[in-house]
Amino acid sequence: xxxxxxxxxxxxxxxxxxxxxxxxxxxxxxxxxxxxxxxxxxxxxxxxxxxxxxxxxxxxxxxxxxxxxxxxxxxxxxxxxxxxxxxxxxxxxxxxxxxxxxxxxxxxxxxxxxxxxxxxxxxxx
Amino acid sequence: xxxxxxxxxxxxxxxxxxxxxxxxxxxxxxxxxxxxxxxxxxxxxxxxxxxxxxxxxxxxxxxxxxxxxxxxxxxxxxxxxxxxxxxxxxxxxxxxxxxxxxxxxxxxxxxxxxxxxxxxxxxxx
DNA sequence: CTGCATCCTAGAAGATACTG
DNA sequence: CAGTATCTTCTAGGATGCAG
Numbered sequence: 053x054x055x056x057x058x059x060x061x062x063x064x065x066x067x068x069x070x071x072x073x074x075x076x077x078x079x080x081x082x083x084x085x086x087x088x089x090x091x092x093x094x095x096x097x098x099x100x101x102x103x104x105x106x107x108x109x110x111x112x113x114x115x116x117x118x119x120x121x122x123x124x125x126x127x128x129x130x131x132x133x134x135x136x137x138x139x140x141x142x143x144x145x146x147x148x149x150x151x152x153x154x155x156x157x158x159x160x161x162x163x164x165x166x167x168x169x170x171x172x173x174x175x176x177x
Numbered sequence: 178x179x180x181x182x183x184x185x186x187x188x189x190x191x192x193x194x195x196x197x198x199x200x201x202x203x204x205x206x207x208x209x210x211x212x213x214x215x216x217x218x219x220x221x222x223x224x225x226x227x228x229x230x231x232x233x234x235x236x237x238x239x240x241x242x243x244x245x246x247x248x249x250x251x252x253x254x255x256x257x258x259x260x261x262x263x264x265x266x267x268x269x270x271x272x273x274x275x276x277x278x279x280x281x282x283x284x285x286x287x288x289x290x291x292x293x294x295x296x297x298x299x300x301x302x
Numbered sequence: 303c304t305g306c307a308t309c310c311t312a313g314a315a316g317a318t319a320c321t322g
Numbered sequence: 323c324a325g326t327a328t329c330t331t332c333t334a335g336g337a338t339g340c341a342g
Contacts, residue, residue, distance in 0.1 A: 054192060054271070057278040062187030067179060091304055102336060107305055128303045138281060148273040153182040156263060160181055160241055216324055227316060232325060254323045
């Protein structure tokens, strides 16, 4: 079931979204409430993401319980998202991942490229 | 670039393969050489994987430097794989991931309705 | 402002058959 | 034994446009 967790965070935009929300949570000294981000704020904070993807990922993360969502029924619409405690508990995982990536990432020869790797030695015993 | 790392291990069979090789490395007291696994041994250890997928993933992991590969030019063919030190260094990451999954995984409401039928493979904890 | 619906393409992954 | 080679299906993800 470690794969279920991976499926959760391995999507292209899941990590940026989580980190953005985590930053928002850390940036504000909200004592009793978590400072939420609006949809448009998230969209601006992650410029390259599509609205569709942002929506989809937020739904997935919400379903998993990592992200909270509140709709303010008003005009104009206002929907806020925040990282739940469960979502925040992912930080050690992401940090560990980040540590490894920082250390070994630079050396990562692109993994899934179809580049014919010529430098594979065929040891003939 | 944390995403590059994720791309590496987020593939369906990457984790089972790495864990299998890691188990092989831990299981033997090889002092100067790492105990390798043959292609067929890997295939048997991960019964549900396709040959094509096994080959593809091994190539990707090899390119990334996580897995070593040695071909013995002989009949019958014999190709051995082992986890490199770099590959082994991923363990803390996977362990952290596993810890989180063990604690919060049971509560994960299906994120993308991804039926993980490979759960049989993950007795690593 | 939010976010659903629709169409589209590239790549992941499975099944099966064949080869040195 | 250790792979390639096809063929097929499925889904992630991008590009719109429309609606409440």
